[in-house]
Amino acid sequence: MNLAERAFSELFPEKKSSRQMVVKYSRAFNAYNANVKYTAFSMTFSLSRQWKKVGSEIQIGLIQSLLLKVYKEKKNTINIDLYNKFIKSIGDYSEVTESDPVLEQSFNRVNEKYFYGMLDKPNLKWGGNSFSKLGTYEYGANMVTISSIFKAREDDKQAEELLDYIMYHELLHKKHKFSTKNGRSYHHTKHFREKEKAFENPNIEDELKKFLNRKSIRHAFTPRKKSWIMRFF
Numbered sequence: 323m324n325l326a327e328r329a330f331s332e333l334f335p336e337k338k339s340s341r342q343m344v345v346k347y348s349r350a351f352n353a354y355n356a357n358v359k360y361t362a363f364s365m366t367f368s369l370s371r372q373w374k375k376v377g378s379e380i381q382i383g384l385i386q387s388l389l390l391k392v393y394k395e396k397k398n399t400i401n402i403d404l405y406n407k408f409i410k411s412i413g414d415y416s417e418v419t420e421s422d423p424v425l426e427q428s429f430n431r432v433n434e435k436y437f438y439g440m441l442d443k444p445n446l447k448w449g450g451n452s453f454s455k456l457g458t459y460e461y462g463a464n465m466v467t468i469s470s471i472f473k474a475r476e477d478d479k480q481a482e483e484l485l486d487y488i489m490y491h492e493l494l495h496k497k498h499k500f501s502t503k504n505g506r507s508y509h510h511t512k513h514f515r516e517k518e519k520a521f522e523n524p525n526i527e528d529e530l531k532k533f534l535n536r537k538s539i540r541h542a543f544t545p546r547k548k549s550w551i552m553r554f555f
């Protein structure tokens with residue numbers, strides 16, 4: 323039995339899968355990301371190459387978490403617990419190799435103002451010109467990615483504040499991680515939203531919406547709720 327077959331039979335002892343289960347290690351992902359793709363005949367789990375060196379019990383937990391998404395079920399296993407513990411802590415030990423001067427200045431401002439300068443600098447990267455994905459934090463890769471629509475002229479203080487707000491949101495994910503229940507992860511908890519409100523400009527959400535509206539003449543406006551997508555796996 324390969325890892326995916328084991329993960330399946332231990333998660334769903336009552337089910338039988340007619341699909342062929344495949345596990346692949348890929349260089350195409352950032353550290354510790356993974357996904358699953360399936361057809362009527364096969365289900366392929368692609369894991370970033372870093373997973374090769376991780377113990378099989380934890381890999382099974384990752385595959386089971388993906389299986390729960392595919393089957394839209396809630397369930398918990400020891401392996402899923404192990405996986406969640408692993409992914410919450412591994413980022414703090416991940417190598418920090420990527421940075422950018424503008425993002426680094428933003429990180430420093432936000433770290434000083436809201437975290438007493440106590441956060442370690444994560445990997446920092448500009449993403450594409452996305453209006454739907456304003457920012458992400460990847461736990462495993464310890465990577466903050468911010469949409470390039472927040473690149474601005476140096477003297478543009480309003481743009482700088484918006485960038486800091488997105489940075490603050492993503493750093494809150496780094497600091498507070500996530501909570502889990504029945505195999506599901508919750509990233510924007512009540513506690514998280516309260517922390518988010520500590521941002522010094524109480525009108526920042528409105529200003530962000532206006533900024534997005536102005537900028538996105540040729541794009542459809544994405545409601546706020548949908549605009550934060552956590553890349554978890």
Ligand SMILES: [Zn+2]
Nearest residue numbers: 491495550552
């Ligand atoms: Zn978020």
